[in-house]
Amino acid sequence: MNNNGLITLEQFIVDQESQYPDAKGALSKIFRAIELASKIVNRDVRKAGLVDILGSQGETNIQGEEQKKLDVIANNIFISAFSRSGEVCAVISEEEDEIHHLPKTENEKYIIAMDPLDGSSNIDVNASIGTIFSVYKRKSKSGTPTLDDCLQAGNQQVAAGYVIYGSSTMLIYTTGNGVNGFTLDDGIQEFCLSHRNIKTPEDGNFFSVNEGNLSDFPEGIVDYISYCKEKDKATNRPYSARYIGSMIADLHRNILKGGIFIYPPTTKAPNGKLRLMYECNPMSFVVEQAGGKAHTGECPVMDVETTALHQRVPVFVGSKNMVDKALAMHHATDKKS
Numbered sequence: 001m002n003n004n005g006l007i008t009l010e011q012f013i014v015d016q017e018s019q020y021p022d023a024k025g026a027l028s029k030i031f032r033a034i035e036l037a038s039k040i041v042n043r044d045v046r047k048a049g050l051v052d053i054l055g056s057q058g059e060t061n062i063q064g065e066e067q068k069k070l071d072v073i074a075n076n077i078f079i080s081a082f083s084r085s086g087e088v089c090a091v092i093s094e095e096e097d098e099i100h101h102l103p104k105t106e107n108e109k110y111i112i113a114m115d116p117l118d119g120s121s122n123i124d125v126n127a128s129i130g131t132i133f134s135v136y137k138r139k140s141k142s143g144t145p146t147l148d149d150c151l152q153a154g155n156q157q158v159a160a161g162y163v164i165y166g167s168s169t170m171l172i173y174t175t176g177n178g179v180n181g182f183t184l185d186d187g188i189q190e191f192c193l194s195h196r197n198i199k200t201p202e203d204g205n206f207f208s209v210n211e212g213n214l215s216d217f218p219e220g221i222v223d224y225i226s227y228c229k230e231k232d233k234a235t236n237r238p239y240s241a242r243y244i245g246s247m248i249a250d251l252h253r254n255i256l257k258g259g260i261f262i263y264p265p266t267t268k269a270p271n272g273k274l275r276l277m278y279e280c281n282p283m284s285f286v287v288e289q290a291g292g293k294a295h296t297g298e299c300p301v302m303d304v305e306t307t308a309l310h311q312r313v314p315v316f317v318g319s320k321n322m323v324d325k326a327l328a329m330h331h332a333t334d335k336k337s
């Protein structure tokens with residue numbers, strides 16, 4: 001604790017580091033890179049409306065999604081910061097078709113999977129957006145990291161977290177020992193501990209799903225959404241519908257207050273829309289470390305075998321009892337069909 005009672009992210013990580021004898025400060029350097037890049041992206045997000053960095057980059061990424069200028073700017077800022085950390089050998093990014101190798105540090109131990117700016121369709125309308133990241137240890141000992149080094153299951157993550165550029169800018173992360181949240185103090189440009197040991201309520205009152213796709217949802221999901229809307233005082237229903245179209249913002253609210261976020265399989269997208277490596281795995285690590293649950297409908301998200309860099313999975317994630325109820329109703333119709 002420093003003299004004004006604030007605990008900075010840097011201090012917190014150093015204090016925690018004693019728990020990872022083999023990290024030898026590597027995680028501190030990686031988080032220092034994330035912290036620096038987040039501050040720069042935060043600055044650019046806040047001024048986007050003033051300089052010509054709103055709007056589209058005029059290209060599409062491998063997902064076929066229109067790249068926003070800020071998507072590409074954020075991607076380059078984070079890759080540059082990871083490169084300078086001296087600990088990262090490769091980066092998987094939503095904005096990069098293939099593995100982004102870092103040749104100067106190709107023998108280093110860590111691999112990053114990231115969505116540099118999630119929710120980018122919200123950039124131009126000033127709604128909350130965020131950065132999502134996972135940290136993995138490579139499997140090979142040295143040399144250019146291989147696809148096998150990168151395609152690891154979520155249960156192999158060393159750390160994961162997100163930055164939300166909202167009414168305030170927060171960095172939330174886990175290394176497998178609980179979840180802690182840090183709020184950026186603009187005055188001193190430090191992320192300061194504001195949410196120690198975050199726990200997600202087992203029940204909540206928010207359900208987050210894009211009901212515009214209702215006609216395309218499996219029967220059990222339609223039933224669960226109707227269940228959320230039924231009046232039942234004993235179970236605090238009807239729940240409130242909250243869906244902003246930015247997973248980070250929806251999940252952050254539900255992590256703190258209790259709720260469920262669902263991006264189901266649909267006939268058009270049988271594996272859902274969200275990407276396993278740099279959206280679902282990191283958010284699942286955080287949610288489960290906070291006492292919540294993250295499932296694909298077939299297995300826990302972090303147990304999915306990763307077979308492709310931009311692999312998609314359906315997600316049911318949030319308060320444990322809400323996810324269990326949604327899965328039970330989803331599976332009930334599976335048994336019928």
Ligand code: P6P
Nearest residue numbers: 118119120121210245246247248
């Ligand atoms: P839809 C943003 O593009 C994103 O990847 C998530 O942040 C968000 O939850 C989801 O897509 C929104 O998708 O199909 O409901 O617009």
